[in-house]
Amino acid sequence: MAQFRCKQFLVEQKHCGMKVSTDSLILGSWSNASCLPAGSVLDIGAGTGILSLMLAQKTADNVEIHAVEIEKNAILDCQKNFYQSKWSQRLRLLHTDIKALATDNKYQWIISNPPYYTAGQKFETQRMLARHQQELTFQQLLTCVSALITQQGSAEFILPYANLDCFVKEASKLELHLVARLNVKTVEDKNEYKLACLRFSKNKTEYSQDELVIYQQNKQYTKAYKALCQPYYLNF
Template sequence: MRRKGTFQFKQFSVAHDRSTHKIGTDGVLLGAWADVSNARYILDVGTGTGVIALMMAQRTAEPVLIDAVEIEKEDREQALQNVLQSPWASRISVHHTAIQKFSPSHQYDLVISNPPYFINSWKPPEKKRSQARHTHELSFDELLSAASRLLAPTGRLAVILPYQEALQFTGSAKDHGLHIVRRMEFRSRAHKPVERLLLEFSRQAADVKDESLILHDQGEEWSEDYRRLTRDFYLKS
């Protein structure tokens, strides 16, 4: 359900009229897929509207605490607004800072991010939009360095990226002592190429658990697998 500038989920709503990026499939997909088991502290890097942080809160319970970091002031203000209007305001803290400068008092069991991914492509003229979509403000190396610094010994990093960028990110992760342990290929339709890879990394190497998901089976109807994954969030799932 959509009101002007607002996206309504089953248990919370997200205003995104002032945010650089609007609610989209990538963030919801990652928020629903990420493994939150055994997580006590969760960090959402580049929270934008706060949707992933809110999904993390819905999928967990006290005493789990979530930190959300956002470099863009107006986005941070809108994320904070969304958090304060949610049922989990006491468990989510929204920080206006760059992840490179973020120094919390604890490490995280899960670091999650829908990161910027345009590396060498044309940059849109609007500064905010460019910053949110391009890696010149947060490179893959900087995100991986932050994750390596902030993850607990048994912590995990979860991201979503386009296919080619995901391959590059996976290669770079090894240089930071992070190993791919779970991976999901996402396609809009069965005959389409892989459009996104959802990746989970750990400090401990392990056999990779491979998964796949298709958005549409026929026509514009969502597949049963996609409905199952997102049913706790989307009103129509």
Template sequence: MPFTFKQFHIDDSHCGMSVSTDGVLLGAWANLVNAERVIDIGAGSGLLSLMAAQRTSTKTHITAIELDTLAAQDCLNNIAQSPWAEKIALVSSSIQDFCLAQQKIATSCRQYFDHIICNPPYFTNGPQTQHVARATARHTNQLSFSDLAQSICTLLAKDGVASCIIPVQSEVMFKQALSGSDLDITQRIEVCSVTKKPPTRLLLAIKHLASNQQYVTDTIDIRDKQGHYSAAMTVLCKDFYLKL
């Protein structure tokens, strides 16, 4: 269903996954300071690309990658109607094909990104909906964690950061996908839907391995026990949600 933010509007009528708290939280949390080249893997409706556009300077360029044709059309329309149409370029492709194309280019001419942002599909088994677009968005059929890790390896600039959000139960599999690569998790934020409840999601920051790498952990509650947005959630999302 359509969703209106403070500075832009999202129509996700043809997307497999609608606007979610996960996506908004990731888009608000990702550290985009000084990011001049950003790529949104699996852009869907364009939510993360538009949030990145709102949060970055006029010189930042954002590439939105979306495989599904109908979702890409929603993304294109949402970008065109936003204040930042000139900052965002949509590429209708799988991230695997995009990476292959980059690998065929001379190293000095390849695109490397200061920040990679992705709200990846994470279901690996179980029943899949008959709605093909929704199945693609929710299950790892088209983008496994291993493919995502390889894409990050290929596209991330030397000092760049990749930001993702995954379910807590997917952490072991995600770490296995990163093992053997030159990537490491440098920030891990446990996301609790309500204060004192067990975490359900993880916000992860990923970088290329470095000898002086620091590892940061923290927790964020989405709502307090009274059902209101927590202070931390309010600070993160006040520039986006209309009622904050």
């Protein structure tokens, strides 16, 4: 699908190796960035720019959003998506490796749908670059986040539930404290979780945890999933 249409913006994805996914739509919908009154947001590994656009929709007009992307084909789509959106003046695309980004510019909010495949799975080159840790390990990602986030800032991620413990341990080594978590099941009545949304802060605050189920047994979306994604999905 060359395009993905949301209620307030259109995502072109002709060139990008990673198309719009349920992962990003859940993370962007769950994000608490709407509480940010001003400042700047950083989207690491922007791809099509879907997370940046979702956060632009839910944040104030004086919040600037920077998106970092290394893959040149993803840049083509992301640049076009930013330009044709109504928030183009607040969106800035940086074609660079996050590990090379200057740390003197701090961000109040960081969001990322990070690479998580490690071995044994093969894709076309663009998709591999977007989804494999060979280019950006969890440790490298979290080290960058720790260096780029303000003391009062927050960082949000989505990843497979199986990777959760490893990710949280790496974050704790860098004094990034887990403050909120959303466990995601694909289908109700299934025991296993598939995904987890995580929110970290440099300051320890009250911890909250919730659960989301995407589908009912009849393969229809649950009321909770519809309510979460309603501001973005056309049919909700």
